[in-house]
Amino acid sequence: MKIPKRIQPLIDDGIIDAVISRLMSGKEADVFVVRCGSEIRCAKVYKEAMKRSFKQAVTYQEGRKVRNSRRNRAMDKGSKYGRKQTEEIWQNAEVDALYKLAGAGVRVPTPYGCIDGVLLMELICDADGDVAPRLGDVTMSPEQALEDHSLVMLYVVRMLCVGVVHGDLSEFNVLLDEQGPVIIDLPQAVNAAANNQAESMLSRDVNNMTNYYGQFAPELLDTRYAKEIWELYEAGELHPDIELTGEFHEDEQSADVDAVLTEISAAIEEEEARLERMKPDEL
Numbered sequence: 697m698k699i700p701k702r703i704q705p706l707i708d709d710g711i712i713d714a715v716i717s718r719l720m721s722g723k724e725a726d727v728f729v730v731r732c733g734s735e736i737r738c739a740k741v742y743k744e745a746m747k748r749s750f751k752q753a754v755t756y757q758e759g760r761k762v763r764n765s766r767r768n769r770a771m772d773k774g775s776k777y778g779r780k781q782t783e784e785i786w787q788n789a790e791v792d793a794l795y796k797l798a799g800a801g802v803r804v805p806t807p808y809g810c811i812d813g814v815l816l817m818e819l820i821c822d823a824d825g826d827v828a829p830r831l832g833d834v835t836m837s838p839e840q841a842l843e844d845h846s847l848v849m850l851y852v853v854r855m856l857c858v859g860v861v862h863g864d865l866s867e868f869n870v871l872l873d874e875q876g877p878v879i880i881d882l883p884q885a886v887n888a889a890a891n892n893q894a895e896s897m898l899s900r901d902v903n904n905m906t907n908y909y910g911q912f913a914p915e916l917l918d919t920r921y922a923k924e925i926w927e928l929y930e931a932g933e934l935h936p937d938i939e940l941t942g943e944f945h946e947d948e949q950s951a952d953v954d955a956v957l958t959e960i961s962a963a964i965e966e967e968e969a970r971l972e973r974m975k976p977d978e979l
Contacts, residue, residue: 700728702741702813711811712739719827724883729819729827737808740815742787742883787813790883793860800858801936802851803878823874831877831908832867841912848877848905849921852898854936856929861886861894865901867908888929895926920944 699707699715706712712730719727719738730739787810794807794817806818820828836844848870855862862869862885869881888894902922910917919942927944928934 700726700741703728703730703739706739706811706814706816711816715739722881725815730816732808732816736819737816738805738819740790740817742813742815744783783813786883787815789885790881791815793882793885796858796860797855797879797882800854802854803876804882805878805880820871820873820878820880822872828871828873828878830868831870831872834872836912838913841909842916844872844877845905845909845913845916848879848909849902849925849940851877851879852902852905852921853925853934853938853940856888856898856925857934857936859888861888861891861898862901863897866904870905898922898926916942 697715697717703712703715707714712732714731716729716731716736719729721727725740725742728739728741730737791807791810794804797804798806805820808816808818810816822828852862852865862879862882864881864884865879869879871878871880886894886897888898891897899922902925906916906919906921921940921942923944924940924942925934928938
């Protein structure tokens, strides 16, 4: 097959020996099966920003900063240099997340580095050595759905424990090999503490997975894992091996509006009295 333009330099440098096939074409990248020496790996070729169709990319980039103030100013202004830096951060975000999550006990493809917009990583295969299917392409028993859903919730928890929210998790971003689910596609992963949309993204991730597995195990549709996980996270009680219940009880105690208004009025009166005391004495 024709060698993609962005992979050619890696072939010239001997990093990749051959391109075997195109694996998939996505909204932010094209993925190819490649041979590196005796290893078969995959090469994720990121599309240029103008060619990506990933919606609301700015939302995902919130909280992504670099230490160099000049680079930050350029990124904020959107200059040519700044756009280049933003693009590098977008591409490096995935390889950084892969290393971090692997260290946290989350099953993700092993990364081998990101070079000029090409991410080399492990090719996930099934028991027969073929490319592992996406979760959305398989069916399963209720028992298997419950087991795999529990494992994915554990991965979501472990991601959050190291400050990461996937941000685009669904049955299309999970592969299934003989050992179970493998989380993929992380360029949009966000910093949970630095992104104002982190809670809503985590909720969407969890609900996407619950709704999918709920097709096979309907009892999952009555669970509230997203609320439970985020409450534990905010309370500082979330840890990597926590046992979730899927239950969450809303605080039904209504706010005492009159008491709040009384406190506000008292604070205003106190401030007015303070300002009055600060006035110079009239002659």
